[in-house]
Amino acid sequence: MSAPFHRIDALLCTFRRPEVRDTLLSLEALDLPAGIDLRIVVADNDDTPSAREIVFETAAQMRLPVLYLHAPAFNISVARNAGLEAASERQADWVAFLDDDERADADWLARLVARAKETGADAVFGPSLAEYGPDAPDWIRGQDYHSNRPVRRGTVVQTGHTCNALLRWNSAAWRDQRFDVARGRAGGEDTEFFFRLHHAGARFEIAEDAIVREGVAPSRMTFGWILRRKFRSGQSYAAGAHGWKSRAARCGLAFGKGLFCACTAGLFAASRAGRNRWLLRGALHAGVVAGCLNLRQPQIYGLDSRP
Incomplete structure (x- = not known):
């Protein structure tokens, strides 16, 4: 068009x-x-x-x-x-x-x-x-x-x-x-x-x-700020799933990926960069699970001058 x-x-x-x-x-x-x-x-x-x-x-x-x-x-x-x-x-x-x-x-x-x-x-x-x-x-x-x-x-x-x-x-x-x-x-x-x-x-x-x-x-530029952003991004991505079957499938896949990321982060315990990389990837998948389960998102906008 x-x-x-x-x-x-x-x-x-x-x-x-x-x-x-x-x-x-x-x-x-x-x-x-x-x-x-x-x-x-x-x-x-x-x-x-x-x-x-x-x-x-x-x-x-x-x-x-x-x-x-x-x-x-x-x-x-x-x-x-x-x-x-x-x-x-x-x-x-x-x-x-x-x-x-x-x-x-x-x-x-x-x-x-x-x-x-x-x-x-x-x-x-x-x-x-x-x-x-x-x-x-x-x-x-x-x-x-x-x-x-x-x-x-x-x-x-x-x-x-x-x-x-x-x-x-x-x-x-x-x-x-x-x-x-x-x-x-x-x-x-x-x-x-x-x-x-x-x-x-x-x-x-x-x-x-x-x-x-x-x-x-x-x-x-802190681990906590990036962690919250990744989790929130995962919750937002869950919005793309329509219907309970789609949400259940996306939730199950994200749960498995999150578990894998958590285990892999343990293997990189001695490396700050490697450990953080896998923990943050896990936070993204955890956010997808939370979004698929319709868990309430944290209210952060407007709490400071740099939301």
Whole structure:
């Protein structure tokens, strides 16, 4: 199905992050393809409009139009949905997503658009590459735990993330779909959203060369933070299983893999890097089990300035 690429809204949610200024300036520096009318929509999820001043000051330096929305709730789904509502009101042909602590390469959007045109896909996902400071532990830097790369399972891309995505919107059958508010404080709302669109018939592709970059805060370079992220990712992945048979099969497979990872971690007890690698893989599979059993996800979004 063909669709125009004239109007694109770049949707950006923010929550107490001054880095949003650098994100906006990276979008201003994009090399836009001819005929693209790009607008930036910033949805501030804080209870007070704490990002308003920095967004307005930065927008005053930019040629691209910037729409600021205050979407309070300490719930990222509320902010994401506010952006989608704004895109629908404008009748944006496509919506692009990135995070408020990322910087887009100059050809980021052009690469996403080119891949969508080439493949006819309904959404295209690109990588978010972590940038580590000199104090990053070797065991973290070596495994690059903080980068986010889209995954193809066999020949199919089943889901993706809003850290780097372009999605067909105005002409799409899923134009009325929204992010699940029940997941908005735990995370994984984007994984579930794209799983839902995939089951509704949306076809996804990957643009490996459409890159955004994210500096990693010291508070995120701990075993505990990565462990929680892996477990939560596993819970989100469980959303792709529909029906009790599918959930039971996925749960059983994940349980077996988690047990294997735990045993293997014991074999690497003397190696911090090896032990952590297998424990974290096990946490991912444990999260899948928890998700398949519908165990409640931890409410973490909005508890600090860097969720």
